[in-house]
Structure formats: structure tokens, C-alpha cells
Amino acid sequence: MGPDFRFILRVLAAHKMLILFIVVLLTAVTAFGVSLLKDQYTSEALLLVDNRQVRVVRAEDQALGSIPAEDAAILSEIEILKSTAVLARAVEDLKLATNPEFNPPIQADETKPLVERTTAFLRDKAHVIWGEELPGPVTAILAHGDGMTKDTLAREAHASAGIDGVLDRLRRKLDVAIVGRSRVIQVRYTGKDPELSRDIVATIVRRYMETRQQMDRDLSTSAVAWLQDRIGTLRKEVAEADQRVEAIRFKAGLVKGGNGLMATGELEAARLRLAEASANRARMVAQAETLERRGGQAGSIASPVVAQLRATVAAISTEMAQLSRQYGPKHPRILELQARLSEANSSMQMEMRREINGVREAANVAVEQENALKAMITKLEAGYQTMAGEAVPLRTLESEATAKRTLLDSLMARLEEVSAQQDNRAFPTAVKLVSEPQVPHEPSGPFRILLLIAGLAASVFIAVFTVFGIELLQRRIRTPETVRRILGVGNVHIVPHHSTRGARGRLYQIFQNHPFSLFSESLRALFRNHLSDLGPVGSIAVTSARPQDGKTSMSLAVAQVAAQAGRRVVVVDTDFRRSRIDGLFNLSAKKGLSDWIAGTATLDEIVHSSDDVPFAMIPAGHLMPETLDRFNVDGLVHLMAGLSPHFDLVVFDTAPALAVSDARIVCGAASKVLFVSRWGHTTASDLQAVADLGPIDHDKFVAVMTDVNLKKAASRGYEGPYNSYMATRKYYGDSTMRATP
Structure with missing residues (x-):
């Protein structure tokens, strides 16, 4: 449902002095330290x-x-x-x-x-x-x-x-x-x-x-040293690789020229010459065949001598044609020209035949040269195939030597760079x-100032944490809700603390002396709401989880309330081991319940009265071995039957329920069980132990929380009816008001 801020504030207000003390102490310590x-x-x-x-x-x-x-x-x-x-x-x-x-x-x-x-x-x-x-x-x-x-x-x-x-x-x-x-x-x-x-x-x-x-x-120096060492090693390896390559090349006859192996270059050159020779042969043969087919016409021969002779024949023929119109065919000049023309034609024919024969001869030479080149290429190819087996390992060695030489060149360049960088490292690089x-x-x-403020804040936090830690670690019963949750009862009656209580176990006197107080009214409400409907003769067993929870005081207070209400009441003390009534009313020397159980006293001998209280009492008597063995429910029923003619209510003051089994016997025989838990004294583990003893008869079980400090409970924010009690406390007037005689 969310935090209860009113509860938080009430708790802090209830411990304000503790909080103030812790804050002042820690702040003073902080100031001294600062x-x-x-x-x-x-x-x-x-x-x-x-x-x-x-x-x-x-x-x-x-x-x-x-x-x-x-x-x-x-x-x-x-x-x-x-x-x-x-x-x-x-x-x-x-x-x-x-x-x-x-x-x-x-x-x-x-x-x-x-x-x-x-x-x-x-x-x-x-x-x-x-x-x-x-x-x-x-x-x-x-x-x-x-x-x-x-x-x-x-x-x-x-x-x-x-x-x-x-x-x-x-x-x-x-x-x-x-x-x-x-x-x-x-x-x-x-x-x-x-x-x-x-x-x-x-x-x-x-x-x-x-x-x-x-x-x-150091990094540059180590790099230079490594590069120098590596370069020296690579130089030796490159030299050795070159020596092995040359040795294999000379052994296999694979002489290396300017553009590669000599054998390979020679073969390529021969093939180139063969191509040129084939072209030349085709041209010469075609020229010779053309000349032979044309019959040696002068125009088909590109020779300067033939051209000159052709020009001479043309000039003579022109001159002779001109003179033929003027002179007759028998003219000496015409005859001379005819002789010169015949001589020129004869020379031209002779020169043309010589040119044709030269072209034919050149064509034959080209054919022979082509055949010779083909034979040489065939021989070279045969030799090259023979050397191919030796060239494979040679190429491998050449590749290795080339790679090492490349690496050597790269490392030498790096060495120069690192040496140059050494002079540039006057300051760290990065x-x-x-x-x-x-x-x-x-x-x-x-x-x-900040330390003091922090010390103050820390002291406040520690104080608040301490207060709520104390509250959370508190195992004492302080709320009715705790009793209801552990014991499973419907409601819990609250008997407030009275500031003028005086001697221990004298609540009945407070009821007598302060009848109009809130304490007295709570006892009347307890009797009227839970204990007044017991019939003509009733019995009430008052018990608690542990000693000093106030059960004897509550027994006497209930007897006082009932007696003032007109009931004839007797209080029976069944706590044989640590009797409180014997000491309060000086009954130690008188016979009690143990004597009646042992058969050494009658009921009239064990019932005693006092001028201070309006009720009778039966003390526990002296504890004898047979007392505990004969103490049972049947005996208690027989006791109440004997007391019924003289009393309307029997109140049993029992021993603590967790200490001995006597309380359980009395609770089984009684009409009502008044279970007393003391505020701030009884623990949750005590109530849990009571719940573990066996199932509780809720028809006759009445839970009472006594000695409740209402003011403290309300100021500390405990859950329960404390606030309503505090709100109505003025209704009851002065708690010290006494009854009028």
C-alpha cells in the first residue's frame, strides 16, 4: 500500500534524542577530524x-x-x-x-x-x-x-x-x-x-x-641492427644464387644474351629471317613469272639501262619519221638512222633478256635461301627441345635469385629510411x-565545508538507520497484531500501564485506589466483554508464556474486579514451584492446594481470606512429590465442585505455559483461559512456542497485553488501537483520582 509516512515520522520523533545525540557526536568527530x-x-x-x-x-x-x-x-x-x-x-x-x-x-x-x-x-x-x-x-x-x-x-x-x-x-x-x-x-x-x-x-x-x-x-636501433644483419645475409644468399644460376646455364649451354638466352634469341632471329626470305622469294618468283608471261616487254622491266635504250629508240624513230617526209628511203641519213635504230633495238632486247635472267636467278636464290633457313630452324628447334629439360631448374633458380634481390633492394631502402628517422626522434613520436x-x-x-556537510548528512543517515535498525531488530511484542498473527486469536485486549503502580503484583490496589483511571476502565472492559458470561459458577485460568509476564498481577486484578462487581471470588495458586500469592499475603505457613491434593487438608482448611482484598485465596502450599503426580483435570474439577457452593468464580493463577505442563492441565479444566503477554517483555518466539504446543480453543481463549505504555507506543508509530486510547485519555480524568470513601 506504500510507505506510512506518519509511522516513519512518529518513530523518528520517538527517538529524537538518540538521533540528536548521534548527529551531534558524529558531526563533532567530523569537525575535529577536518x-x-x-x-x-x-x-x-x-x-x-x-x-x-x-x-x-x-x-x-x-x-x-x-x-x-x-x-x-x-x-x-x-x-x-x-x-x-x-x-x-x-x-x-x-x-x-x-x-x-x-x-x-x-x-x-x-x-x-x-x-x-x-x-x-x-x-x-x-x-x-x-x-x-x-x-x-x-x-x-x-x-x-x-x-x-x-x-x-x-x-x-x-x-x-x-x-x-x-x-x-x-x-x-x-x-x-x-x-x-x-x-x-x-x-x-x-x-x-x-x-x-x-x-x-x-x-x-x-x-x-x-x-x-x-x-x-631503442626501437630504431634494434630495427637498424636487424636490417643490417638481414641485408648482409641476403647479400650472401643473392651471390650464391647467382653463382648457381650461372653454373647451371654454362653447364647446359644456355648462354644468356642481352635479351635472354642465346639459344632462344638465335631461334627467334632465324624465324624472323625465314619470314623475310619467304616474302622475298614470293616477290621474286612472281616478278620472274610476270616478265616471262609478257615476253619481256620493255615497259615491264624497271631497269635504267632498258629505259635509256627505250628512250634512244624512240628518239631515233622520231627523227627518222621526220626525215622520211623530206628524203627518200635511200637517203644516207635515213640509212644511218635505220642502222642506229636496229643497233638500239638489239641492245635493248639483249638487256631485257639479261634482266629477265637476273630476276629468274634471284628468284631461284630466294627459294634456296628459304629452304636453307627452314633447315636451320628445324635444327635449332630440335636443339632447343633438348635444352628445355635443363632450362626448368634454371628458371626456378633465376626466380629465387630475383626474389632475394628484390627483397635485398627493399631492405636497403628501409635501412636508409630508418637511419634518417633516427635523427628525427628528438621527442617521443606520439x-x-x-x-x-x-x-x-x-x-x-x-x-x-563540504566535509562538514557530508559528515552532518552521514551522521543523520547513520542515526536514522540506527533507529530503524533498532526497530527492525526488535523482537519484543509491542502490537496486538503480532499476537493475533502468531496465536491466531480474533482480538487482543489491552491493559495500559499505570504510572503509580508501585510494588510489583499490586494491580488490584491500583484498581481500588484509582477506579476512574484508564487502567481501571480497561479491566472493567476485560471482565464485561470476556469474563462475565461464565454462568453461575465459572473458572478462569490466567497463564503466560514466560515468567514475569504479569499473570499473578492479572489474576488478582481480575479477582478484584469480579469481587467489586458482586461476585464471590476465590483465587487458587497452582504455581507450586514459584508461588507469588504466598509471599504477597503471608500465607507461606498455612496449608494450601498441595495439602488438599495430598489428602492432608480439607477445603475449608486451605481457603483463606484477607482484610486487604474482597476475595478468598488458596495458596499453592508446600511442594511434595505426590502433588505433581496427582495434579490433573479430574482433581481440578473435583476442587471446583467443592468450591461452587461458596464461590461464583474461581481464578487459577498458573505457572508459565512454556516452563511446566501444569498450566496446560489448568487451562483444560477452566471455562476461560486468560493468556497474558507483557508489552515490551514477551517475545515473538515465546508466542510461537506457545502456538506450537497444540491447537488453541478459541472459544475460551482470551489474549491480554498488559503494561502497555500508550504514550510511547503511540509516539513510536506502532500499529494498533494506541492512538484511539491516547485520543480518549482525557475522558477518564486525572489518572491519580481516587475513589471517594
């Missing part, structure tokens, strides 16, 4: 994780790549900053091992180990007991203690000489972290001395930069100093 704190000064430096730098070679040709600016890389730089190597060098530079803030001196009492003090104490006691001469076993024990003392001193001396403690103190005050989601690393140190804080941050940053620079140099540490002028802490 006053002892000394001012702290923080110095810081900023480092940027960045890859940008001057490149000697191209970025894609870098032999040593830079660190990527990722989260893992930045965290790696932080771990290097906090590493023992960097911090130890800073401790050594600043001589922090001798600084009292980092290595406080050991007190005189602390330097003496516990073993040494114990051994000295045992030695003194041994000398007191045995004197100067100690027994052998005691001497051996003391010698063993001395040896342990020496070992302890040696370990302490070793620990004080080391810097482990100094490094631990340094790390506790050193803060190295990433600034937001950037690539900036913040190095901060908080100490009591501002100048020392600045020196520590500056030294750590400087040593870190030197460490990173040395790491880069880290740059952005802000140098400064001497702080204002203290960075402690925040005393």
Missing part, C-alpha cells in the same frame, strides 16, 4: 597523444609506424606514466626516500618488534623463577626467540632501505587520467608542499618523456607536452 587536516596543493601537467610530426620520409614508407591515437594507446601511455621505472627515477631524482612525507621515521617503540619484547619478558620471568642458570629447554626457547628477532630486524631494515613504501605513497596521491573524451592526458599530484608538488609532476613528466624517447631510439606544471598558490583541498 580541523586536523592540512592544506593540500595540486600541480598538474597536460600531455597530448598526437601522431603529427615532421616526416623525413613519406608516411606510407615509414619503417617504424607511429602509435595510433586510440583509447588503448592512450591507456598504454597512462600505464607507462604510472610505471615503477618512471616513478622510481623520479623518486631518485627528488630524493623522496629521505623526505618525511614519503618515508616517515619509525618511532622508537615501533622499531622494537613484538617478538623481541616477548623474549625479553620471558627471559626476565625465567631468571626470577630459575635464577641465573636456566634449564636447557628454556634456553632453547629464548634462543629461538632471539633468532626470530634478528630475522624481523633484518626484514625491517630491508623494507626501510627499499622504495616500495615511497612508491605506494606517491601513487596514492598521483592522478593520471584522460581529460574527457579527448586525447589529452592530465598528470596531477596533490601534496602538502606546493613546490614539491610541482617538482614531482615536472620530474615524472620529464622522466616519462625520456623513457618514451629512449624506447623510440606524445607532446602541452602544459608544464606550475607552483600552485591556492590550496586545492580539503574542502572543509
